[in-house]
Amino acid sequence: MNIDTFVFIMEIIGTIAFASAGAMVAVEKEMDLLGVCVLGMTTAVGGGMIRDLILGVNPPVMFQNPVYALVAIAFSMLVFIVAYYNHKLQESKLYVAYDRLMLVCDALGLAIFTVVGVNAAWNMEYETTTFLQIFVGVLTGVGGGVLRDVMAGNTPYIFVKHIYASASIIGAVVTIVLMNFFGELTGMIAGAVIVFVIRIFAAYFKWNLPRIRKD
Amino acid sequence: MNIDTFVFIMEIIGTIAFASAGAMVAVEKEMDLLGVCVLGMTTAVGGGMIRDLILGVNPPVMFQNPVYALVAIAFSMLVFIVAYYNHKLQESKLYVAYDRLMLVCDALGLAIFTVVGVNAAWNMEYETTTFLQIFVGVLTGVGGGVLRDVMAGNTPYIFVKHIYASASIIGAVVTIVLMNFFGELTGMIAGAVIVFVIRIFAAYFKWNLPRIRKD
Amino acid sequence: MNIDTFVFIMEIIGTIAFASAGAMVAVEKEMDLLGVCVLGMTTAVGGGMIRDLILGVNPPVMFQNPVYALVAIAFSMLVFIVAYYNHKLQESKLYVAYDRLMLVCDALGLAIFTVVGVNAAWNMEYETTTFLQIFVGVLTGVGGGVLRDVMAGNTPYIFVKHIYASASIIGAVVTIVLMNFFGELTGMIAGAVIVFVIRIFAAYFKWNLPRIRKD
Numbered sequence: 001m002n003i004d005t006f007v008f009i010m011e012i013i014g015t016i017a018f019a020s021a022g023a024m025v026a027v028e029k030e031m032d033l034l035g036v037c038v039l040g041m042t043t044a045v046g047g048g049m050i051r052d053l054i055l056g057v058n059p060p061v062m063f064q065n066p067v068y069a070l071v072a073i074a075f076s077m078l079v080f081i082v083a084y085y086n087h088k089l090q091e092s093k094l095y096v097a098y099d100r101l102m103l104v105c106d107a108l109g110l111a112i113f114t115v116v117g118v119n120a121a122w123n124m125e126y127e128t129t130t131f132l133q134i135f136v137g138v139l140t141g142v143g144g145g146v147l148r149d150v151m152a153g154n155t156p157y158i159f160v161k162h163i164y165a166s167a168s169i170i171g172a173v174v175t176i177v178l179m180n181f182f183g184e185l186t187g188m189i190a191g192a193v194i195v196f197v198i199r200i201f202a203a204y205f206k207w208n209l210p211r212i213r214k215d
Numbered sequence: 216m217n218i219d220t221f222v223f224i225m226e227i228i229g230t231i232a233f234a235s236a237g238a239m240v241a242v243e244k245e246m247d248l249l250g251v252c253v254l255g256m257t258t259a260v261g262g263g264m265i266r267d268l269i270l271g272v273n274p275p276v277m278f279q280n281p282v283y284a285l286v287a288i289a290f291s292m293l294v295f296i297v298a299y300y301n302h303k304l305q306e307s308k309l310y311v312a313y314d315r316l317m318l319v320c321d322a323l324g325l326a327i328f329t330v331v332g333v334n335a336a337w338n339m340e341y342e343t344t345t346f347l348q349i350f351v352g353v354l355t356g357v358g359g360g361v362l363r364d365v366m367a368g369n370t371p372y373i374f375v376k377h378i379y380a381s382a383s384i385i386g387a388v389v390t391i392v393l394m395n396f397f398g399e400l401t402g403m404i405a406g407a408v409i410v411f412v413i414r415i416f417a418a419y420f421k422w423n424l425p426r427i428r429k430d
Numbered sequence: 431m432n433i434d435t436f437v438f439i440m441e442i443i444g445t446i447a448f449a450s451a452g453a454m455v456a457v458e459k460e461m462d463l464l465g466v467c468v469l470g471m472t473t474a475v476g477g478g479m480i481r482d483l484i485l486g487v488n489p490p491v492m493f494q495n496p497v498y499a500l501v502a503i504a505f506s507m508l509v510f511i512v513a514y515y516n517h518k519l520q521e522s523k524l525y526v527a528y529d530r531l532m533l534v535c536d537a538l539g540l541a542i543f544t545v546v547g548v549n550a551a552w553n554m555e556y557e558t559t560t561f562l563q564i565f566v567g568v569l570t571g572v573g574g575g576v577l578r579d580v581m582a583g584n585t586p587y588i589f590v591k592h593i594y595a596s597a598s599i600i601g602a603v604v605t606i607v608l609m610n611f612f613g614e615l616t617g618m619i620a621g622a623v624i625v626f627v628i629r630i631f632a633a634y635f636k637w638n639l640p641r642i643r644k645d
């Protein structure tokens with residue numbers, strides 16, 4: 001497959017996943033329809049916007065090509081509509097499903113945007129260091145979620161969830177190593193799978209990094 | 216009138232309106248004199264700074280021309296002084312006036328910065344899409360207020376107030392359509408009036424978009 | 431001493447100071463090891479990143495040269511380890527020391543990044559106004575701390591602490607005046623000392639700007 005097409009498909013999947021995650025947080029916060037769309041869109045395009053600002057891509061890609069924002073808005077509305085007809089979401093069995101869906105969407109967005117970010121830095125016309133590629137990849141991956149949580153008034157996921165940024169960092173490193181040896185396609189797929197698997201396993205098995213509790 | 220002069224006057228009015236709105240929030244939060252100035256200035260120049268970062272105008276206009284920041288600081292101080300001599304603001308009849316003044320200032324800033332943002336994108340030397348123009352316009356309009364609310368620890372207005380970003384979006388679209396047919400001046404004036412009127416009407420008649428309440 | 435070497439040493443000291451301050455806030459918030467590193471790093475490199483985005487340095491220096499991030503991570507880990515073996519930090523005599531250490535680290539970072547920011551704007555290849563130099567200096571100084579506090583869910587220091595941004599503004603002005611008369615080295619050292627001394631004195635003597643309390 002053409003690498004550009006592949007990256008585009010990845011980005012659309014990531015956009016859908018993050019838009020849904022953002023919209024779910026907004027619904028939880030009882031925001032109105034437009035608030036849901038704004039938060040969904042911010043989550044979806046926020047990481048890419050930060051990436052482009054850092055790499056000096058002006059104006060950022062998401063502002064030039066409306067497809068990302070439109071897809072994000074469409075899926076945010078979809079989440080709103082589904083939630084609208086499931087008022088008692090939290091009290092029903094659906095709630096567990098909701099919680100899991102949120103986790104999967106967020107992990108998917110994190111995985112895809114990490115490797116897409118690494119790839120964007122890798123393909124800049126000016127020379128980029130491995131360090132920059134990793135850094136930009138992780139920022140692209142976690143950026144949307146941090147914006148979402150700060151705007152919604154929550155403590156960012158990245159600070160409280162089991163193994164979150166670490167999954168992104170490991171995936172970014174793997175992506176770069178494999179891209180060097182086996183090409184971009186293989187590197188990106190493997191990197192994304194690794195981020196996703198680590199994140200889901202960490203949530204499922206409640207893997208935690210050490211933390212200091214006051215008592 | 217010269218279009219540049221017109222835009223400059225609009226920007227100064229918007230700066231005054233948003234600086235006052237930001238300063239009022241800071242006073243509410245019992246911040247000190249400098250905190251009031253910082254929040255007033257952030258609200259006033261924040262939207263324009265985000266706009267210039269996205270459009271690739273480095274350094275942003277507000278950092279090159281001190282007039283915006285100085286006007287913002289002057290009016291933030293004015294708000295502080297007025298509030299200082301009206302200690303019991305909240306308990307007096309003035310409070311209602313205060314609440315309305317805040318609404319008008321915020322709506323005015325939203326209206327003006329939306330159309331100024333659209334116009335800035337429209338006038339870039341590189342080609343810009345209609346989508347980019349709308350997006351940048353809305354970001355310029357709502358950006359200052361979002362920064363204000365996040366920094367003050369409030370849930371951003373955009374997520375909780377009746378018809379806020381929607382007013383900005385409609386105004387941006389109207390501005391672009393009318394600029395194409397009747398020139399920049401007409402487009403900007405009409406767009407700004409529409410944002411302002413929709414926002415004020417929405418607040419007055421308590422227009423709301425649907426939202427999902429947990430009960 | 432070579433001015434570049436001097437600036438580099440200043441930046442490393444500022445990075446260590448701000449990373450430690452950020453890590454301490456994260457430990458207070460009971461974040462895990464990675465959260466501590468992320469917040470420490472954000473505090474340390476955040477101001478410089480904002481500075482470079484505004485000045486149009488793409489990609490920002492901290493993304494090109496890994497040394498800043500690595501130093502920030504190392505010292506964040508150090509803070510974590512020290513705190514880990516002092517579980518009962520808050521209840522012990524150490525707590526007072528902790529509180530003071532936090533103050534000194536934060537003041538040191540504020541002082542150094544203010545003058546480094548001024549100097550960076552001063553040395554741009556395009557012409558910069560005095561206003562821009564002051565503005566960028568202050569933003570570089572306070573930016574990391576604002577990001578830290580917003581991400582940690584605290585009200586930004588800048589709004590609540592005795593004489594914070596004012597110290598940075600005064601220091602920036604002094605730096606520019608002295609750089610014009612006595613060269614960069616003298617200006618930067620004097621400016622940094624002034625920011626640091628004002629900030630520490632303000633905290634010690636509880637200097638306050640006027641503020642309006644509701645009662």
